[in-house]
Amino acid sequence: MKNPESVIAKLAEVAMRRFAMIKDGDRIAVAVSGGKDSTALALDLAMKQRWWPVRYELKLVHIETDMGSDWQSSNMEKLFASYGLSCETVNVPVLARLKADRKMNCYWCSTQRRTELLRYAQAQGCTAIALGHHLDDMVETLVMNMMLKGQMTGMLPHLRYDKYPVRVIRPLALCEERQIIEFAAYKGFNSFTCSCPHDDTSKRKLVRQRIALLTGDSSAAKRRIFESQFNIKEDYLCGEF
Amino acid sequence: MKNPESVIAKLAEVAMRRFAMIKDGDRIAVAVSGGKDSTALALDLAMKQRWWPVRYELKLVHIETDMGSDWQSSNMEKLFASYGLSCETVNVPVLARLKADRKMNCYWCSTQRRTELLRYAQAQGCTAIALGHHLDDMVETLVMNMMLKGQMTGMLPHLRYDKYPVRVIRPLALCEERQIIEFAAYKGFNSFTCSCPHDDTSKRKLVRQRIALLTGDSSAAKRRIFESQFNIKEDYLCGEF
Numbered sequence: 001m002k003n004p005e006s007v008i009a010k011l012a013e014v015a016m017r018r019f020a021m022i023k024d025g026d027r028i029a030v031a032v033s034g035g036k037d038s039t040a041l042a043l044d045l046a047m048k049q050r051w052w053p054v055r056y057e058l059k060l061v062h063i064e065t066d067m068g069s070d071w072q073s074s075n076m077e078k079l080f081a082s083y084g085l086s087c088e089t090v091n092v093p094v095l096a097r098l099k100a101d102r103k104m105n106c107y108w109c110s111t112q113r114r115t116e117l118l119r120y121a122q123a124q125g126c127t128a129i130a131l132g133h134h135l136d137d138m139v140e141t142l143v144m145n146m147m148l149k150g151q152m153t154g155m156l157p158h159l160r161y162d163k164y165p166v167r168v169i170r171p172l173a174l175c176e177e178r179q180i181i182e183f184a185a186y187k188g189f190n191s192f193t194c195s196c197p198h199d200d201t202s203k204r205k206l207v208r209q210r211i212a213l214l215t216g217d218s219s220a221a222k223r224r225i226f227e228s229q230f231n232i233k234e235d236y237l238c239g240e241f
Numbered sequence: 242m243k244n245p246e247s248v249i250a251k252l253a254e255v256a257m258r259r260f261a262m263i264k265d266g267d268r269i270a271v272a273v274s275g276g277k278d279s280t281a282l283a284l285d286l287a288m289k290q291r292w293w294p295v296r297y298e299l300k301l302v303h304i305e306t307d308m309g310s311d312w313q314s315s316n317m318e319k320l321f322a323s324y325g326l327s328c329e330t331v332n333v334p335v336l337a338r339l340k341a342d343r344k345m346n347c348y349w350c351s352t353q354r355r356t357e358l359l360r361y362a363q364a365q366g367c368t369a370i371a372l373g374h375h376l377d378d379m380v381e382t383l384v385m386n387m388m389l390k391g392q393m394t395g396m397l398p399h400l401r402y403d404k405y406p407v408r409v410i411r412p413l414a415l416c417e418e419r420q421i422i423e424f425a426a427y428k429g430f431n432s433f434t435c436s437c438p439h440d441d442t443s444k445r446k447l448v449r450q451r452i453a454l455l456t457g458d459s460s461a462a463k464r465r466i467f468e469s470q471f472n473i474k475e476d477y478l479c480g481e482f
Contacts, residue, residue: 019480142478147456150468152393153477160480213454215388224391230479233394237383238471239260239401 004182011174012044019158021169022128024054028169029121030130032062032087034069034076036184037132041172043187045130046083059124060087063113065094067104067196079189092116106201121166128167136177136208138170139225143214144207152237154229174226176219245423252415253285260399262410263369265295269410270362271371273303273328275310275317277425278373282413284428286371287324300365301328304354306335308345308437320430333357347442362407369408377418377449379411380466384455385448393478395470415467417460 016022030045032038042060049056060080064071071089080087094109102108121129133155142154157173172180184190215221257263271286273279283301290297301321305312312330321328335350343349362370374396383395398414413421425431456462 143455146466146469147462148465150465151472151474152469153474156477156480158480210455210457214384214451216451221388224389225387227391228387228393231392232473232475232478233392234473236394236397237473239397239399 004179004186007179008040008044008172008175008183009047011179012041012171013048015157015174016048016169016171019169019173021158021171022052022054022056024056026054026056026128027059027124027126028056028128028130029059029061029117029124029126029166031117031132032060032076032080033132034062034071034074035132036180036189037134037172037177039076039079039132039189040175040180040183040187041130041132042080042085043083043189045171046085058085059121059126060085061117061120062087062089063117064089064091065109065113066091066096067094067109088120090116090120118164118166122164126166128169130169130171132172133170134172134175134177134180135222135226136211138173138229139211139222140204140207142225142229143211144204147207148203152232174223176222245420245427248420249281249285249413249416249424250288252420253282253412254289256398256415257289257410257412260410260414262399262412263293263295263297265297267295267297267369268300268365268367269297269369269371270300270302270358270365270367270407272358272373273301273317273321274373275303275312275315276373277421277430278375278413278418280317280320280373280430281416281421281424281428282371282373283321283326284324284430286412287326299326300362300367301326302358302361303328303330304358305330305332306350306354307332307337308335308350329361331357331361359405359407363405367407369410371410371412373413374411375413375416375418375421376463376467377452379414379470380452380463381445381448383466383470384452385445388448389444393473415464417463 022028028045030038030042032042042058045058049058062071062076077087092113094112095104097112098104098108117129120126138155138157142152145151145153155170155173156168157170159168161168211222211225215225263269269286271279271283273283283299286299290299303312303317318328333354335353336345338353339345339349358370361367379396379398383393386392386394396411396414397409398411400409402408452463452466456466
């Protein structure tokens with residue numbers, strides 16, 4: 001069996017080169033939630049800093065809401081410190097900001113957090129934001145959009161905003177979730193689960209299970225679904241009428 | 242419950258209008274295999290001829306191979322005659338044409354049959370070929386291509402060839418297979434199954450089952466997957482690198 005650390009390192013390297021994720025002198029805000037994905041991302045980017053052909057800077061940031069989390073009691077900051085990484089916390093009072101007649105929901109909360117993340121990145125002079133989304137997230141997003149919205153749209157490994165001078169990169173785009181779980185176990189870090197009382201990720205979990213049924217749990221089939229996103233034959237999809 | 246005949250009639254009408262399938266004066270070769278799909282197609286096109294806003298002509302054609310079929314003993318030609326339709330048979334000796342060192346396979350056989358169909362259509366001065374593919378075929382083709390080939394490519398409801406002056410139309414593109422089965426039962430025609438000794442459609446059948454698992458057997462989800470083919474957000478699929 002391959003070393004789980006080199007598996008992640010190699011797949012992240014391939015993704016970073018293929019999607020030209022890093023520019024010389026980039027200052028990259030890494031959004032760390034405390035979960036395994038963004039922790040793996042931060043550690044891998046820290047390791048790569050030592051030898052990556054161009055120089056880049058990392059600014060770890062944790063977006064903390066007023067819904068409570070185990071971030072303070074977790075040993076995440078210690079873990080990052082052992083890699084020479086410090087981490088800032090930005091407080092976003094999503095509950096307090098909610099209007100009286102509105103119920104908390106994932107869409108609103110995540111919009112608030114994303115806005116604050118973008119604001120933080122711009123205030124810090126960052127040129128990119130790194131997010132911990134992995135291959136399973138990418139495939140799920142594509143299939144959910146097709147099946148629930150009737151739209152072929154996915155998650156880009158490398159996104160440029162029109163409105164903001166900040167890019168979004170997803171270096172783990174080619175890593176499967178199970179590979180990240182193995183990496184976390186190997187590195188001995190326990191991520192704490194974000195226990196959100198308003199969690200409505202059940203739809204995503206259902207789609208994840210169903211994609212496993214569709215592919216017969218084949219990693220190769222899942223990767224091919226992801227690759228199809230970059231291999232669009234429009235002449236044999238929509239034609240002209 | 243709705244009358245199965247009007248269900249097919251309406252969905253075919255919607256597809257024919259939406260994808261501009263029929264031009265005034267079209268001479269349409271309808272490929273009839275003896276199966277339920279192409280039989281339903283031929284009957285529906287014959288019914289619509291009576292009131293469709295523009296005039297079109299139908300030329301039913303059955304491609305018969307030397308692998309044996311129940312076409313002669315079936316009562317398909319009688320059924321068509323009762324709708325005022327006559328049907329020609331074109332013999333394609335796929336076995337006899339096979340080179341000595343080659344094994345029969347679906348790809349080669351279907352290429353032979355498609356070539357002869359195109360030749361027949363052009364010889365008869367046809368402007369279009371109508372095929373009996375339905376919604377489940379379209380969704381399966383798309384998902385198979387994504388999952389097995391890593392390519393976003395599907396089946397077009399209306400295809401124009403560059404090389405040939407003949408279009409291919411699929412009027413049943415919006416009909417589910419189960420709706421065609423109900424139509425066949427309602428009209429009282431028994432299709433004979435093409436019993437091909439070289440059948441390798443097992444992959445397609447597997448994908449069909451797995452798509453039912455993916456969608457939770459939801460017709461609406463399946464239709465949305467089909468619709469996504471016409472609703473491509475390239476900016477959120479492949480981007481630029």
